[in-house]
Amino acid sequence: MKINNRTTHKFLTTSLMTAGLAIAGSAHALTVITFGGASGDAMQEAYYTPFTEETGHAVTPGDYNGEFARIRAMVETGNVSWDLVEVESPELARGCFEGLFEPINWEVLGIADDLIPSAVSECGVGTFVWSTVLAYDADRLPRAPESWADFWNVEEFPGTRGLRRGAKYTLEFALLADGVTAEDVYDVLATPEGVDRAFAKLDEIQPHIQWWEAGAQPPQWLVAGDVVMSSAYNGRIAAAQEEGRNLEIVWNGSLYDLDFWAIIQGSNHVDTAHDFIRFASQAETQAEYSSRIPYGPVNPDAIAMLSDEQAARMPTAEANLEGALAVNTDFWVDFGEELEQRFNAWASR
Amino acid sequence: MSSITANHNADNQPITGLKAQLRRAERMKKIKAMLLVAPLALFLIIAFVMPISSMLWRSIDNTEVSSVMPLTAAAILDWDGQGIPDEAVFEAFAQELRESRAGGGLGRIGRRLNYEDPTFRSLLTQTLRGLPLSTEVSWTEELIGINARWNETSTWLAIQRTAPTVTDRYLLAALDLERDIDGKVAQIAENQRLYVSVFQRTLVIAGGVTLICLFLGFPLAYLLATLPPSKSNLLLICVLLPFWTSLLVRTAAWIVLLQSGGLVNSGLMATGIIDSPIQLVFNRIGVFFAMVHVLLPFMILPLYSVMKGVPSSYQRAAVSLGAHPFAAFWQVYVPQTVSGIAAGTILVFIMALGYYITPALVGGPSDQMVSYYVAYYTNTTNNWGMAAALGALLLVVTLLLYMVYHKLVNQKQLVRS
Numbered sequence: 014m015k016i017n018n019r020t021t022h023k024f025l026t027t028s029l030m031t032a033g034l035a036i037a038g039s040a041h042a043l044t045v046i047t048f049g050g051a052s053g054d055a056m057q058e059a060y061y062t063p064f065t066e067e068t069g070h071a072v073t074p075g076d077y078n079g080e081f082a083r084i085r086a087m088v089e090t091g092n093v094s095w096d097l098v099e100v101e102s103p104e105l106a107r108g109c110f111e112g113l114f115e116p117i118n119w120e121v122l123g124i125a126d127d128l129i130p131s132a133v134s135e136c137g138v139g140t141f142v143w144s145t146v147l148a149y150d151a152d153r154l155p156r157a158p159e160s161w162a163d164f165w166n167v168e169e170f171p172g173t174r175g176l177r178r179g180a181k182y183t184l185e186f187a188l189l190a191d192g193v194t195a196e197d198v199y200d201v202l203a204t205p206e207g208v209d210r211a212f213a214k215l216d217e218i219q220p221h222i223q224w225w226e227a228g229a230q231p232p233q234w235l236v237a238g239d240v241v242m243s244s245a246y247n248g249r250i251a252a253a254q255e256e257g258r259n260l261e262i263v264w265n266g267s268l269y270d271l272d273f274w275a276i277i278q279g280s281n282h283v284d285t286a287h288d289f290i291r292f293a294s295q296a297e298t299q300a301e302y303s304s305r306i307p308y309g310p311v312n313p314d315a316i317a318m319l320s321d322e323q324a325a326r327m328p329t330a331e332a333n334l335e336g337a338l339a340v341n342t343d344f345w346v347d348f349g350e351e352l353e354q355r356f357n358a359w360a361s362r
Numbered sequence: 363m364s365s366i367t368a369n370h371n372a373d374n375q376p377i378t379g380l381k382a383q384l385r386r387a388e389r390m391k392k393i394k395a396m397l398l399v400a401p402l403a404l405f406l407i408i409a410f411v412m413p414i415s416s417m418l419w420r421s422i423d424n425t426e427v428s429s430v431m432p433l434t435a436a437a438i439l440d441w442d443g444q445g446i447p448d449e450a451v452f453e454a455f456a457q458e459l460r461e462s463r464a465g466g467g468l469g470r471i472g473r474r475l476n477y478e479d480p481t482f483r484s485l486l487t488q489t490l491r492g493l494p495l496s497t498e499v500s501w502t503e504e505l506i507g508i509n510a511r512w513n514e515t516s517t518w519l520a521i522q523r524t525a526p527t528v529t530d531r532y533l534l535a536a537l538d539l540e541r542d543i544d545g546k547v548a549q550i551a552e553n554q555r556l557y558v559s560v561f562q563r564t565l566v567i568a569g570g571v572t573l574i575c576l577f578l579g580f581p582l583a584y585l586l587a588t589l590p591p592s593k594s595n596l597l598l599i600c601v602l603l604p605f606w607t608s609l610l611v612r613t614a615a616w617i618v619l620l621q622s623g624g625l626v627n628s629g630l631m632a633t634g635i636i637d638s639p640i641q642l643v644f645n646r647i648g649v650f651f652a653m654v655h656v657l658l659p660f661m662i663l664p665l666y667s668v669m670k671g672v673p674s675s676y677q678r679a680a681v682s683l684g685a686h687p688f689a690a691f692w693q694v695y696v697p698q699t700v701s702g703i704a705a706g707t708i709l710v711f712i713m714a715l716g717y718y719i720t721p722a723l724v725g726g727p728s729d730q731m732v733s734y735y736v737a738y739y740t741n742t743t744n745n746w747g748m749a750a751a752l753g754a755l756l757l758v759v760t761l762l763l764y765m766v767y768h769k770l771v772n773q774k775q776l777v778r779s
Contacts, residue, residue: 085466085469088466089466107469110468110469110472110483110487111463111466111468111469111472112463112464112466112468113466178727212553223644223726224644224726224727226722226723227723237621237622237623238622238623239621239622239623343484346483347476347480347481347483347484348480349743350477350480350743350745350748351480351554353738353743354554354556355553355554357556357727357730357735358553358554358555358556358559359553360726360727360728361556361559361560361563361727361728361730362728
């Protein structure tokens with residue numbers, strides 16, 4: 014068995030190395046892997062092409078679906094063909110813990126002060142911000158809701174409400190509605206009494222909630238009039254607004270999260286990757302990216318370079334950050350399963 | 363007579379040869395048949411037996427800590443659980459924690475220990491950062507200096523629980539049970555209890571869908587079997603038509619039809635039957651609508667194929683002998699279709715048990731079935747032990763039900779014949 018394994022391993026290493034050499038021989042390009050789609054296209058225009066023009070380093074872009082196992086296999090076999098990947102925050106936390114990503118040398122990078130605080134992480138540099146917000150159809154409500162307390166107010170705003178089916182976001186919103194300030198939400202939620210308090214608050218509106226599963230559902234329900242207000246991803250609401258729907262966003266009490274750049278442990282282009290990250294974190298390039306897709310820049314200076322209409326849609330616009338709260342990923346990686354189980358037990362009573 | 367005997371005697375040798383030849387030919391036939399079946403057998407072993415056994419194993423697998431920290435695991439199993447372990451355990455733990463970062467070991471033990479206590483991952487990260495480089499130190503003091511929790515019995519008890527190679531924690535958790543401090547099996551806190559009710563609702567939904575399918579499918583299959591071929595073929599195409607559309611599209615179509623501004627509600631309101639929209643989707647009603655629609659053909663087809671072979675003359679004979687038409691149908695016709703009913707119900711029931719995407723999209727939180735949680739643990743939290751335990755329990759429940767059912771159907775057939 015041992016011998017067998019070793020032979021297979023040897024064979025794999027040899028063939029992979031040959032393949033690796035073939036690629037390495039053709040160009041010393043920086044391989045950047047993202048989730049692709051509309052965001053990938055915007056990155057091509059805003060980051061890759063100008064980076065190559067300015068520095069002469071070619072960028073080989075690629076797509077993946079967030080498969081963590083692929084990164085792990087790459088690091089474990091020592092055959093690292095990717096340099097820089099876009100990862101979501103739970104994967105960043107896990108990968109950093111497992112040593113799959115190079116720690117970011119913030120002193121060398123020297124851009125920590127230019128970015129919003131939550132973009133600065135041990136193994137990753139934030140690249141854009143997306144947000145879970147309170148959204149409503151302005152044509153259907155007598156008065157604009159202003160906070161999650163209004164979301165809970167079924168007397169003044171009668172009707173069904175939409176929330177994402179799951180504990181994440183829901184418990185934070187419940188505490189915000191119960192009067193907890195944004196800074197204290199995770200401190201409260203880390204205690205058993207805080208969790209009880211959040212569920213007690215949810216009890217108040219349980220009969221009025223319709224739970225959504227997919228991000229496309231809230232804007233559709235709002236437009237169809239199935240719900241009077243709903244939690245929703247800001248990008249989905251922005252897309253509906255562009256189609257001419259009169260949907261509005263309450264930024265107060267929104268929960269924002271980031272996608273990060275992370276350098277794979279063992280990459281041969283760590284310095285180039287740092288250069289790329291520095292380049293992609295400038296106000297100009299960030300503004301270029303955010304003008305193409307409604308994800309907020311991590312560099313606050315970029316907001317001023319956008320049109321007023323675009324700037325108002327950014328989760329990181331100064332006015333929108335007021336009362337907003339960053340998702341605490343470490344909290345959810347550690348306590349997620351327990352809270353999701355309790356949520357499901359509660360919701361199916 | 364004598365010539366035959368003579369012949370027989372003379373051909374004695376060749377006849378034995380013929381036998382051998384026959385045997386050889388038979389053997390060749392058998393080998394050929396086996397070779398023909400071999401790809402299927404191989405496929406079944408690779409695609410069916412192996413994944414299921416690996417899943418069953420994962421539901422009790424507890425090798426994370428013992429494979430990444432073999433010395434610690436061995437040492438801590440000898441500890442009596444009083445106070446804190448001795449220096450040897452601390453030293454083994456500190457050394458192996460440092461080495462675990464290579465090869466992803468840290469991620470595996472971090473995940474496993476987090477199931478015991480959700481704060482373990484951050485404790486390990488903090489400890490790893492604080493470990494001294496020198497080896498000539500008292501590891502007990504060092505670890506306690508980094509975090510006082512290393513001085514608590516409960517921390518080491520948690521590690522001790524992860525040290526054996528097998529565990530029943532996932533299977534117990536899938537039944538809303540856990541082991542308490544003394545190692546006795548006890549129910550978990552009431553507000554965390556979930557899976558027993560999930561199993562119940564899975565059986566209720568699957569059973570309900572099967573019954574509705576049978577009541578709707580039986581008359582239709584009867585119609586199909588008795589109509590002239592030209593008409594029945596057209597109907598059969600209508601039955602098969604849904605197979606040409608993706609499951610997801612059909613599910614989404616039900617949402618469009620049933621939502622409060624949808625076709626059904628606006629139709630009912632326009633005709634004045636109801637005043638305000640009724641909730642038809644994102645609850646149990648929607649789940650039944652969508653699942654019955656998707657699974658109905660699987661009931662109709664086996665029924666139809668059996669009914670096709672039932673001659674109508676028996677029923678006519680019963681009527682002409684004075685039986686009430688219903689009695690003739692119930693006592694003469696239906697018993698002849700039992701095998702079709704059996705095949706249809708078992709097919710629909712077992713398919714319904716594993717439904718995931720339809721309840722996820724058209725159901726509410728209290729309509730999610732076991733496979734929803736299997737998917738959650740597999741994809742979202744990477745807790746494959748829990749996913750495997752839920753899957754294994756579902757498999758056991760299904761097998762038990764199938765055995766009971768098999769007995770019932772067989773008895774019924776015996777009585778009738």
